[in-house]
Amino acid sequence: MADLAPEQGSKEKEKEKERHDASQPHLPPLEGAVGGQVVTRFPPEPNGYPHIGHAKAAIIDEEYARMYSGRLVLRFDDTNPLKERAEYYDAIREGLEWLGVKPDLEKNTSDDISLLHSYGRKLIEAGGAYVCTCSTDRIHDLRGKGLPCECRSESADILERTDKIFGGSYRQNEAIIRFKGDMSDPNTAMRDPTLFRIIEGNHPLLGDKVTLWPTYDFAAPIEDSHDGVTHAMRTKEYELRNELYFAILDRLQLRKPRLLEFSRLEFDGLPVSKRKITPLVQEGILSGWDDPRLPTLAALRRRGFVPQAIRRFVLSLGLTLADTKPPFETLEAFNRKIIDPLCMRLYFVPDPVEVKVLNVTPAKAVLKNHPVLDLGSRTVGVYDSVYISGKDAEGLKAGDVLRLMELYNIRISSTADLKSGSKSDPDSSESAYSPEKHEPREQKTASAPSVIVAEYAGNEVVQSMPKVQWVAKGDEVPFKVLVPKELYVGEEYNKNSLEVIQGFAESFISTLKRGTEIQLVRFGFCSIDSSNSAILTHR
């Protein structure tokens, strides 16, 4: 209700307010933070699609920047031409935009390549680094033993070597620049780590003009310092490199940001690693990087998660070093609460079974799109037959009474077909539609009756009466719901990671746009994926 920031759009203000609502999970205070002067940074490497792990880092970075009215820098850490690709810069930008993370500045580490080079040269000149021409094996070996190599000594040709490496006279693998640390330091990150290496690749932004590339260890501290970052957050696997980070800045006499670590975010069964995902995408087992079984932002989005839920979820995790995998259900709970009031309710019957109702006159049912909120309604004509789900039909016996939601009550007269009707082949679909191409698994159906006969049993809503959703015969459209399961069970790809549930839905469903979030009554929340399919977001 504050009357501040009059120039800001009120809609924008609302959004901002919502996002930082005090009643929602929030982060602890930042040590050493001064209002208006905090600068954080999100430094992804453009080497893949952004996932939930990126979301955690980006959201924390942004929350802190906003919390102290500071600034957020998005810096693409693109110092390895072998891995970066132009499409990934875009994918990351898109992901952030969707998340609602708005950087105040966007830049690339590669923009500063000459700055980085000059600091590299400066470091060598100050005796803080040297050119090493040893083989990778030898370096590895000596590092393990805690012993220095000849290149390290102050010997003669250091100037010559320096000119050579900056002048581009060395080829890939012939020389690197190493930090002069302590070869016997218990922290192996300090045993003369690599600061620059030669990569004769094609950088998406700089092409092949540059071949001497800084490593993350060198670029990160300098960039952070140079970008005015006051609080640099990274995941805890970098902890051992903090010492190096500060040592580099010390020797270069550059301002030191504060460093904070937090644990990585990953879900059980939902691997984030490219090693596990890429092959599945390439082999076509997954539909792409937005396959609903993936923890990528694109997948979460396609599956029906909203950014606000991801933000709340991430904030609820807090800043902790403990390595744990939070339950995916928690994310679902956040999402469910947010989307529930926005989702239209529709009827879908898996495994449809026809119910013919006697003694009834054709009716027009007006179905509410939401039980309590005013989201409008739709009208469905019912002659005398409807479909209900196989599961609801299963236990019925003559005399049972149930309510077809928002229609009328029926009393079962006969389920005779149940017994005579095939106990046979559970995989043969008794419905007219046929499954499309590669469906991993068909919904298994116990012997379902083909037609149940019932009679009209009044229209009174009785609290205790079972209520089931239905689809009018004649109004039905074949519909399938993709149910994403764990992609990996342990180290193994889960062959049943995508279940496909077939059924009938109201024809109205096919008018919905892709990406529309709905709730299939007594089934779950779903994101419309095509005119005849949806993805289960969660129950």
Add this chain to the structure above:
RNA sequence: GCUCCGGUGGUGUAGUCCGGUUAAGCAUUUCGCCCUCUCAAGGCGACGAUCCCGGGUUCAAAUCCCGGCCGGAGCACCA
């Protein structure tokens, strides 16, 4: 192997720095009840942790100290 970091109910966390005022707050899950023409949301409630273990310091320890156990990370010319 060496070094570093973690270890609070089924799960994720708050509290730990500045020891007592909560023998442990919140969320999620599960289970009840209420509401309800959904197995959703909402409301209420319940179950559930001797705060990894063992010592020590103290009138008092989840909180401090020591030892151990378990888990993770790093030891790349990746980030």
